[in-house]
Amino acid sequence: MDAFYASVEQRDNPTLRGKPVVVGGDPTQRGVVAAASYEARTFGVRSAIPMSRAVRLCPSLIIVRPDFDKYRAVSQQVFAIYREVTPLVEPLSLDEAYLDVTHNTWSEQLGVSVARRIKQAIKDTTNLTASAGVAPNKFLAKIASGWQKPDGLTVIAPERIEAFLQGLPVDALWGVGPKTAARLRAHRIEKLVDVRTRSLDQLREIVGSAAEWLRDLSLGIDDRAVDPNEQRKSAGSECTYEKDLTDISRIRAEIDEMARDAARWLDRRNIYARTVVIKVRYDDFITITRSQSDAKPTRDAAVIAARAGALLEKTEAGRRPIRLLGVSVQNLDESDSTRSRRTVRDDEPRLPLDF
Amino acid sequence: MELVARKADLVRELQFFQQIVERKNTIPILANVLIEASGNELTLLATDLEVALRSRCEAAVDNPGSVTLPAKKLYEVVRALPDGDVKLESEKGGTAVKVSAERFESRMPTLPREDFPSLPESGGAAKSTIKGTVLREMVAKTQFAITGEDTRYYLNGALFVLRADSMTLVATDGHRLALVNAVRDPAVKGAEDVKAILPRKTLSELSRLMTEDIDVHYERGENHLFFEIGPRLLISRMIDGQFPAYEKVIPKANDKRIEFERDRLTSAVRRVAILSNERSRAVKFVIDKGKVEVTSSSPEFGEAREPLTVDFNGPPLTICFNAQYVQDFLSVVECDVVALELKDDVSQAVMKPVGVEGYDYTYVIMPMRV
Numbered sequence: 040m041d042a043f044y045a046s047v048e049q050r051d052n053p054t055l056r057g058k059p060v061v062v063g064g065d066p067t068q069r070g071v072v073a074a075a076s077y078e079a080r081t082f083g084v085r086s087a088i089p090m091s092r093a094v095r096l097c098p099s100l101i102i103v104r105p106d107f108d109k110y111r112a113v114s115q116q117v118f119a120i121y122r123e124v125t126p127l128v129e130p131l132s133l134d135e136a137y138l139d140v141t142h143n144t145w146s147e148q149l150g151v152s153v154a155r156r157i158k159q160a161i162k163d164t165t166n167l168t169a170s171a172g173v174a175p176n177k178f179l180a181k182i183a184s185g186w187q188k189p190d191g192l193t194v195i196a197p198e199r200i201e202a203f204l205q206g207l208p209v210d211a212l213w214g215v216g217p218k219t220a221a222r223l224r225a226h227r228i229e230k231l232v233d234v235r236t237r238s239l240d241q242l243r244e245i246v247g248s249a250a251e252w253l254r255d256l257s258l259g260i261d262d263r264a265v266d267p268n269e270q271r272k273s274a275g276s277e278c279t280y281e282k283d284l285t286d287i288s289r290i291r292a293e294i295d296e297m298a299r300d301a302a303r304w305l306d307r308r309n310i311y312a313r314t315v316v317i318k319v320r321y322d323d324f325i326t327i328t329r330s331q332s333d334a335k336p337t338r339d340a341a342v343i344a345a346r347a348g349a350l351l352e353k354t355e356a357g358r359r360p361i362r363l364l365g366v367s368v369q370n371l372d373e374s375d376s377t378r379s380r381r382t383v384r385d386d387e388p389r390l391p392l393d394f
Numbered sequence: 395m396e397l398v399a400r401k402a403d404l405v406r407e408l409q410f411f412q413q414i415v416e417r418k419n420t421i422p423i424l425a426n427v428l429i430e431a432s433g434n435e436l437t438l439l440a441t442d443l444e445v446a447l448r449s450r451c452e453a454a455v456d457n458p459g460s461v462t463l464p465a466k467k468l469y470e471v472v473r474a475l476p477d478g479d480v481k482l483e484s485e486k487g488g489t490a491v492k493v494s495a496e497r498f499e500s501r502m503p504t505l506p507r508e509d510f511p512s513l514p515e516s517g518g519a520a521k522s523t524i525k526g527t528v529l530r531e532m533v534a535k536t537q538f539a540i541t542g543e544d545t546r547y548y549l550n551g552a553l554f555v556l557r558a559d560s561m562t563l564v565a566t567d568g569h570r571l572a573l574v575n576a577v578r579d580p581a582v583k584g585a586e587d588v589k590a591i592l593p594r595k596t597l598s599e600l601s602r603l604m605t606e607d608i609d610v611h612y613e614r615g616e617n618h619l620f621f622e623i624g625p626r627l628l629i630s631r632m633i634d635g636q637f638p639a640y641e642k643v644i645p646k647a648n649d650k651r652i653e654f655e656r657d658r659l660t661s662a663v664r665r666v667a668i669l670s671n672e673r674s675r676a677v678k679f680v681i682d683k684g685k686v687e688v689t690s691s692s693p694e695f696g697e698a699r700e701p702l703t704v705d706f707n708g709p710p711l712t713i714c715f716n717a718q719y720v721q722d723f724l725s726v727v728e729c730d731v732v733a734l735e736l737k738d739d740v741s742q743a744v745m746k747p748v749g750v751e752g753y754d755y756t757y758v759i760m761p762m763r764v
Contacts, residue, residue, distance in 0.1 A: 306673065307672065387569050387674075387716065387760070387762065388569070388740075388760045388761065388762060388763065389568050389569060389760060390566065390568060390569060390570070390571060390643045390742060390758065390760045391642070391643055391742075392566065392568065392571075392638040392639070392640065392642070392643055393638055393639055393642070
């Protein structure tokens with residue numbers, strides 16, 4: 040969906056149409072942009088930037104507080120359309136999904152015809168526009184979908200893959216963030232196809248375990264199936280504080296609370312996590328993460344909180360003012376082979392054992 | 395090294411190693427299985443440094459030697475081969491191994507044999523013999539009560555006590571406790587008394603390995619335990635520490651006893667638990683003359699109840715349990731009738747199978763506040 044949250048707001052409120060609109064938090068309280076309308080984007084406003092900066096970039100910016108219930112409802116309408124076409128729908132977020140339309144209920148021969156009909160159905164149902172990418176695999180389809188926003192439709196036919204790859208900068212890839220891109224550039228890998236000039240061993244030295252994946256993508260190879268049951272890979276929360284935190288006991292309490300939140304999330308889904316990650320952003324915007332993995336998955340609130348707390352000791356919390364804190368759990372795992380693996384809960388009565 | 399072995403033999407043995415090797419190995423060699431060929435057999439060895447497994451199978455050895463190969467890939471390759479002979483052959487000065495059968499050929503890189511950790515040798519102390527079937531039952535009935543993760547590392551395993559005439563396995567997570575006592579056949583010879591905490595992984599490997607009715611020869615080394623199960627040897631680190639004095643929490647004065655048909659109780663708890671509070675999983679047993687009503691309620695989901703007819707004449711009593719704890723017990727006993735023994739609504743309750751022979755199974759649950 041194009042500028043999803045912002046488009047929904049513009050659809051529902053005619054006075055917002057044609058104007059720079061963002062959905063997000065309060066600029067005086069360190070909110071961030073969750074979505075920006077195309078009008079706002081011409082000012083350089085993008086999602087994930089601080090709202091205060093967005094307002095500086097575009098003084099006439101209209102800020103709308105998010106209404107996630109509404110976005111979820113629209114999302115359900117859109118996903119219902121996808122699922123009419125094929126059961127092979129892999130959601131990426133509220134407004135993005137991969138569809139495998141090799142076989143589709145419309146018996147369309149061409150992917151592009153399916154895409155065109157889906158876009159029309161979305162328009163008819165929600166009065167919103169979507170952009171689609173049609174390609175032989177997920178990696179190419181994802182990039183193609185972003186090619187001609189808004190209301191775009193980009194097709195990469197097999198014979199055009201090579202020409203398409205030739206034009207891609209290395210940071211066009213999903214999963215290649217600014218850090219990795221900088222590392223690659225330092226090795227004079229600017230374009231995705233430059234990756235091919237290096238051996239796997241050389242690539243491993245630059246990007247570690249992502250080497251093979253990167254090399255495959257540089258050749259246009261991606262054989263991941265569209266998986267309708269694709270599970271979440273991590274969960275957590277973060278918070279930007281109105282005033283920088285300097286009191287270490289307050290910081291510890293915040294981390295503890297977020298860790299327990301993550302544990303509750305695991306508990307509700309009956310799953311476990313092996314890795315605990317904390318994120319700290321200092322007042323100068325330098326952001327660091329610290330993580331710790333354990334062979335045994337857990338969802339015990341006390342354990343996760345203890346591990347997050349220990350990670351906090353590896354930061355300069357208390358010595359430098361902190362703007363943002365976050366805790367997440369990753370490496371999620373269904374229970375292991377032992378049946379009904381459950382963790383000890385603090386609030387349950389205990390056997391009177393002497394420990 | 396050069397040898398030929400039967401595919402079926404190799405697959406059978408390699409499958410036992412799949413859970414032993416590290417899933418996410420930080421030390422590459424721990425993903426490998428060490429294969430040593432000599433005489434007319436090959437031995438296989440793998441470890442995650444907590445447990446180790448050694449096994450062997452017949453082979454025609456043309457050239458003795460040893461290699462290490464990735465346990466998972468080797469298993470997958472061999473499993474995919476046609477029935478018949480499989481040839482393993484060192485190549486490239488020992489840096490690769492060719493695995494071939496019929497027209498299929500593959501090469502896998504090896505890791506140096508010297509990197510493979512050396513494993514403790516059994517000291518040749520006197521061995522105790524345990525009936526494999528009994529040990530397997532004991533593991534199944536206690537394993538689930540080991541805590542998922544506890545900073546009290548001595549709870550991350552089960553206490554194993556071996557005496558001349560009895561053996562005991564007990565596990566607890568601090569909220570419930572599972573205890574099995576079995577009588578030992580006086581005809582089989584016993585060594586000295588043994589008391590050791592076995593890690594969770596050791597228990598699951600033991601139950602995996604005890605597939606046939608075979609005796610287990612057990613020996614205690616300095617820091618390790620050795621279980622000889624037919625042709626295989628499982629070596630386990632011992633958890634160092636003092637297991638809590640579990641005898642003290644087993645109630646002696648539970649004067650109220652109610653017997654249930656296991657199937658009915660299982661179904662009732664399972665159904666009622668669906669609408670229990672998602673976090674506490676609390677189900678109530680509302681006990682009155684001649685009946686027990688299993689009930690649950692939660693603000694978000696609603697409520698459920700199912701009465702069960704029982705033979706009970708005592709005073710009314712309501713006691714509350716975590717449904718999961720009750721279900722764990724019910725799913726590992728096979729008898730038709732189970733007993734619930736109570737004192738009051740705040741003291742430890744006991745569940746037991748009724749009418750079983752050969753072992754005593756006691757399951758202690760701490761009730762929740764009603």
